[in-house]
Amino acid sequence: MKQKNNGIWVSWNENVKHSYKSLYKITSESELQKVIAHSKKIRFFGNKQSSADIAAGTDTLIDMKNYNKIVSYDDDKRTITVQSGVILKDLLEAIEAVGWCIPCLPDINTITVGGALATGTHGTSGKLLSEYITSCRLILADGSVKEIKSNDELMNAVKVSLGMLGVLSTITFKCEPAYTLHVKERPENDSEWLPKIKNRLKKHDFLRVLWLPHTNKGYVITGDKIAPETEVTENLGPKFLKHRRTASKILYKYTHVFPWLTAIANKLLYIGFFSSKKEHKGSLYQATVTKSRGSTLELAEWTIGLNKFPQVFKELKKEINKWNNKSFIHIPMDVRFVEKDNAWLSYAYKEDIVTMGCVSRNAATADTYEAFKTVEKIFLKYGGRPHWGKRFTAKDSQLSKIYPKWEDFKSLRKELDPTNKFLNPYLSKLVNEKKTANVRKVVA
Structure with missing residues (x-):
């Protein structure tokens, strides 16, 4: 010792x-x-x-x-x-x-x-x-x-x-x-992916949505179990996709001073890094887990019952699209799905839930990142629960x-x-x- x-x-x-x-x-x-x-x-x-x-x-x-x-x-x-x-x-x-x-x-x-x-x-x-x-x-x-x-x-x-x-x-x-997953990734309009959540949870073994604020788009990732020997035509997208974090860092550099720049940056990042389709296979770990986080960032994450999520999402989207507030959110907002359990302080205690992450790429200025406040206010209004290891004030x-x-x-x-x-x-x-x-x- x-x-x-x-x-x-x-x-x-x-x-x-x-x-x-x-x-x-x-x-x-x-x-x-x-x-x-x-x-x-x-x-x-x-x-x-x-x-x-x-x-x-x-x-x-x-x-x-x-x-x-x-x-x-x-x-x-x-x-x-x-x-x-x-x-x-x-x-x-x-x-x-x-x-x-x-x-x-x-x-x-x-x-x-x-x-x-x-x-x-x-x-x-x-x-x-x-x-x-x-x-x-x-x-x-x-x-x-x-x-x-x-x-x-x-x-x-x-x-x-x-x-x-x-x-x-x-x-x-x-x-x-x-097991092996066949993973498909593609952008969809909010009007398309939102109403399909329950059906996709039944149909697919893996579902994740990266929501892209200020673009009206979500990046949908589905995974289906397949035999390991199944052939899949791999498409990992353009090589420049690996530079998304660097591009984000540049585009978000001054958004803490001029929050409205975020909406423009998000549209550019969508076009450059979330508009293409991808397809690949691998184990759950190989296919879906980020192996490292190249830069520091600050996170908040809130959860809400699966049945309440569409209402919460629509209110959140309406609020952050108002140009008279400062809640311009860096992309993506990670939308994931967790099954109910009995753990006392679990976000999924007794109910299936949706989790929604909110990220600031400027960790040093996270204390003044208005998006954290807006997300917390809306989720609390509907009985949402905060992630214990991330930012919240409740x-x-x-x-x-x-x-x-x-x-x-x-x-x-x-x-x-x-x-x-x-x-x-x-x-x-x-x-x-x-x-x-x-x-x-x-x-x-």
């Missing part, structure tokens, strides 16, 4: 900074237990890619990235057990190597598994990643270990918990046999209205962590817990 004293913790986007007194790089469960047991206030982090201020802000921090081993496989049960600091890329490559898959994968592969689970990370056309847990080991505030099985009542609270109940140590995932009183198990979760949190060891200032406000130790924040 390595220890570093008196430093500055800096987020991936460099717009959240906190000072700390002690930072530990742990490699074993016993080290994790020891640090937690002997700390008064503590938080933990992986690759620091959350847009929410959940990973630091306490005097003691744990860097989980070296706690990253593949522990074991169970061929009969088709499960894999890993340490929580393992990067998603390494987990996915490990299960693909034995012919397995997890059938709902997030957009990126650079986050730690523990962080992904704690914040309710998900893909599309399936369940939250946390729904594939069969068991896990949780380090509690006193340093003891609690093993939790899938049928334990506690599991639905632990699956998505922002690290407020304890620290995930090892996690066992249930996998499925790997606090306890609002969250208690949109999460039926919010108060139960808060009660359990106090029971498992009576001294608020796992709370930082951001989380304390989130759960309306006023008793928190003083910490030192460095303004970016």
Whole structure:
């Protein structure tokens, strides 16, 4: 175990900074237990890619990235057990190597598994990643270990918990046999793709829509399971498509000063990068997961019941198309679909949902990005729920209205962590817990 004293913790986007007194790089469960047991206030982090201020802000921090081993496989049960600091890329490559898959994968592969689970990370056309847990080991505030099985009542609270109940140590995932997808991508008018959502969810094994604000277009991606040997005429589009992020960076450079430029930039980006059709095949991981994010960005994401989405979408589109406001949204807005579950703080608790991401390509100016405010206002109006690892301003009183198990979760949190060891200032406000130790924040 390595220890570093008196430093500055800096987020991936460099717009959240906190000072700390002690930072530990742990490699074993016993080290994790020891640090937690002997700390008064503590938080933990992986690759620091959350847009929410959940990973630091306490005097003691744990860097989980070296706690990253593949522990074991169970061929009969088709499960894999890993340490929580393992990067998603390494987990996915490990299960693909034995012919397995997890059938709902997030957009990126650079986050730690523990962080992904704690914040309710998900893909599309399936369940939250946390729904594939069969068991896990949780380090509690006193340093003891609690093993939790899938049928334990506690599991639905632990699956998505922002690290407020304890620290995930090892996690066992249930996998499925790997499969091949035939993926087709193409632009469609909003009037075409919006009413087809339910039918496409029934027809296709994979569905994702990249909505292009200010263009009246969506970029529809469908995937269908095929035999691996099936021949597909591959069309990856023009070679210049790989330069979309560079073009976006140039076109959005001054949109924080002149927001109306965004509408023009979006139209140009649609013509250049979203107007062509593409076709290819591969495993779910190969065909749909972004392997890296070349530049920093800031994200908000909101979810809403599948039946309410058309109404929410139409209101959002109407609002951002008004030229008298500043909510001009960078493209694309990622529209994905998640099946209902029973996890207490899941966005899909008891209902099928649609998720809609909102991105600012100018991370440094994200605090004044009006689109985040507009999206939150409209989704909250209809009972929408925010992604825990991304930007939102809703606090306890609002969250208690949109999460039926919010108060139960808060009660359990106090029971498992009576001294608020796992709370930082951001989380304390989130759960309306006023008793928190003083910490030192460095303004970016």
